[in-house]
Amino acid sequence: MNKDKKDVLRPTDAEAIALARSLLRTARFGAIAVLDPESGAPVASRVAVATDFDGTSIILVSSLSAHTAGLAADPRCSLLLGEPGKGDPLAHPRISLSCSARRIGPDDSRHARIERRFLNRHPKARLYAGFADFGYFLVEPLNASLNGGFGKAYMLDAGELLVGVDEGLDAIEQSAIEHMNADHADAVNILARAFGKAGGGDWRLSGIDVEGIDLIGNDTSLRILFPEPLTGADDLRSTLARMTAEGRATLGSDR
Numbered sequence: 510m511n512k513d514k515k516d517v518l519r520p521t522d523a524e525a526i527a528l529a530r531s532l533l534r535t536a537r538f539g540a541i542a543v544l545d546p547e548s549g550a551p552v553a554s555r556v557a558v559a560t561d562f563d564g565t566s567i568i569l570v571s572s573l574s575a576h577t578a579g580l581a582a583d584p585r586c587s588l589l590l591g592e593p594g595k596g597d598p599l600a601h602p603r604i605s606l607s608c609s610a611r612r613i614g615p616d617d618s619r620h621a622r623i624e625r626r627f628l629n630r631h632p633k634a635r636l637y638a639g640f641a642d643f644g645y646f647l648v649e650p651l652n653a654s655l656n657g658g659f660g661k662a663y664m665l666d667a668g669e670l671l672v673g674v675d676e677g678l679d680a681i682e683q684s685a686i687e688h689m690n691a692d693h694a695d696a697v698n699i700l701a702r703a704f705g706k707a708g709g710g711d712w713r714l715s716g717i718d719v720e721g722i723d724l725i726g727n728d729t730s731l732r733i734l735f736p737e738p739l740t741g742a743d744d745l746r747s748t749l750a751r752m753t754a755e756g757r758a759t760l761g762s763d764r
Contacts, residue, residue: 521669526665541576544585549721560716561619569627573642584611590603591603602658604653608649611645672719674719682717700756705731705733711726712727736748752753
């Protein structure tokens, strides 16, 4: 190894971890690369993605797809997340994850949760999610290469990418999402505008975890962090109420 060679990686800090987790949570689509079972060559495809409670990516794929055959033969894969914006696409953040994919069958105790969280993120997928040739995979990260823009390269391990899971929050998540979207749509839009810097529109809550909430609207997604991670399901209502009141006050002062 050449000791004079410059190390292009920066020390992983809280800012890098926050950016990596944000890219995981806000991604709606990504590129997955698998190994072709016949040739051994890499094959890349675009997939729709969502996340489990801890931040692990979820994909829904057809058994007829080449990448599904690759995952069935060898679970090793890579997932690239991060959408280019205006200007040079290489100047925008993206993350490349080295992963192991695990199929979640209907008899798996996690299947109902995985399906629920994916369909909350991609409601149009309900049109085909129940077809016999479609199935869910958890794409579990082993480590990741984060590029936060020119000169901002980091390596992260799985422990830096994922968050804890609260079983109580898991139990109430869907009812809380449905309640907020049906009865407090104004509050959801206040959160999107005040904390997500979003424009107007019909924003809907699509996911809740201990670190924050995910919203979808206008064909885009938002990630909003709680002031402090939740210590349990009992914290959710008071935290959302407090943030809504703060957001309403902030938006009112901006008028």
